[in-house]
Amino acid sequence: MEGFSTGKYCRKIPKRMASLMEIKEIFCNADAVCFDVDSTVIKEEGIDELAKFCGVGDAVAEMTRRAMGGSVTFKAALTARLGLIRPSWEQVQKLISDHPPHLTPGIRELVSRLHQRGVQVFLISGGFQSIVEHVASQLNIPTANVFANRLKFYFNGEYAGFDETQPTAESGGKGKVIAHLKEQFNFKNVVMIGDGATDMEACPPADCFIGFGGNVIRKQVKEKAKWYITHFDELLKELEER
Numbered sequence: 001m002e003g004f005s006t007g008k009y010c011r012k013i014p015k016r017m018a019s020l021m022e023i024k025e026i027f028c029n030a031d032a033v034c035f036d037v038d039s040t041v042i043k044e045e046g047i048d049e050l051a052k053f054c055g056v057g058d059a060v061a062e063m064t065r066r067a068m069g070g071s072v073t074f075k076a077a078l079t080a081r082l083g084l085i086r087p088s089w090e091q092v093q094k095l096i097s098d099h100p101p102h103l104t105p106g107i108r109e110l111v112s113r114l115h116q117r118g119v120q121v122f123l124i125s126g127g128f129q130s131i132v133e134h135v136a137s138q139l140n141i142p143t144a145n146v147f148a149n150r151l152k153f154y155f156n157g158e159y160a161g162f163d164e165t166q167p168t169a170e171s172g173g174k175g176k177v178i179a180h181l182k183e184q185f186n187f188k189n190v191v192m193i194g195d196g197a198t199d200m201e202a203c204p205p206a207d208c209f210i211g212f213g214g215n216v217i218r219k220q221v222k223e224k225a226k227w228y229i230t231h232f233d234e235l236l237k238e239l240e241e242r
Contacts, residue, residue, distance in 0.1 A: 023227045024238055026208040030119055032187045034178060034206065035107075036194030037125035037132050037148070039215045041139075042101040046127035047081060053095045054085050074126065074171040074198070075164065078149070082162060089157040096134050103138060104214055106232030111139045113239055121145060122181065124174050126198065147177045174202040193235075197221060210235070 027033075038045045051060035060081050072080075087095075111121050121141050125132050125148040132148040150163040167173040167180075178190055182205060192199055192206035195213060200221055203209035211218075211225030214232070222228050229235065 020226055023208045023210070026189050027191050027210065027227075027235070028239060030114075030189045030191045032120040032122060032181060032185070032189070033114055033191045033193065034122045034124050034174075034181075034202075036174075036192075036196065036199045036212075037123050037135060038127050039195045040193065040199075040212050041104060041107050041123065042135055043104055043215050044101055046101065046125075046131050047078075047085075049099065049101070050087055050092070050095055050128070050131075051081070051085050053099065054087055054091055056084055060084055074173070075169050078126070078162070078169065082151075082159070086159040087151065088159055089151075089153040092128070092130055092151065096131060101131065101135055103135070104232065106214075106236065108139060110232045110236050111141065113236060115140065117239070120185070120187075122147065122177075124148075124168065124177050124192075124202075126168050126173070171198075172201065174198055175205055178202055179205040195221065200225060 035041050038047075048057065048061060051057045063077075063081055063084065114121050121139070122145045123132055123136055123141060125146075127148055129146065129148040129150045132146050133143050136143060136146050147166075147168055149166055149168050152160040152162055154160045162169065167176040170176070174192070178192065181187060182190060188207075190206050191208050191210060192202045193210045193212055194200070194202075195211070195216055196218055197220055200209050200211065208227075209225060211221045211228040212232075213222060213228060213230045217230075
């Protein structure tokens with residue numbers, strides 16, 4: 001990033017990613033930072049909240065538990081859960097207006113600081129576009145920087161499925177989005193931040209991954225992530241020290 005290319009912390013980072021110090025340097029010199037949304041940028045899991053709002057919370061939670069224990073693909077699991085919820089356009093809008101998602105403490109300040117530094121911020125989510133766009137608006141992130149799944153509705157507002165062509169509807173979709181962003185914008189240092197295995201798997205093509213456990217701790221991610229944080233203040237502090 002312009003203005004942060006010199007100094008003892010800003011040497012060229014080798015492609016191998018071995019140490020915590022190197023990951024911190026990539027973060028402090030990022031030209032793009034990508035955030036997962038559910039249980040990272042917001043406290044909730046969007047599909048669980050939608051299921052509860054539509055009266056099928058327990059059934060969908062059980063379906064999620066079964067899916068996580070088997071070999072079902074992300075798209076198959078999403079199809080099955082949405083087939084049970086069958087949310088109407090009106091229900092989705094009412095969920096957003098009556099029970100808006102809660103931002104995770106510190107995220108607003110972190111995104112604002114990244115914007116001040118000229119860093120592009122993206123939201124990449126397996127959740128739903130309408131909900132994620134609402135979150136983006138709270139953080140002054142343009143809708144063009146949102147990548148999520150699009151629900152489809154009939155003219156009367158009834159559920160009609162979801163757009164299966166979106167990369168986020170597939171296993172490995174977050175990595176596909178990041179690869180696209182790097183090609184489109186020629187980003188050199190792209191950081192992925194999230195709570196889950198799908199976020200960790202997006203590195204590579206992301207240049208580094210930061211695990212987040214402020215809302216829920218995923219054992220696998222905590223054990224494997226070289227940099228694991230539980231509050232976004234840790235990232236703000238790192239930026240202020242550089």
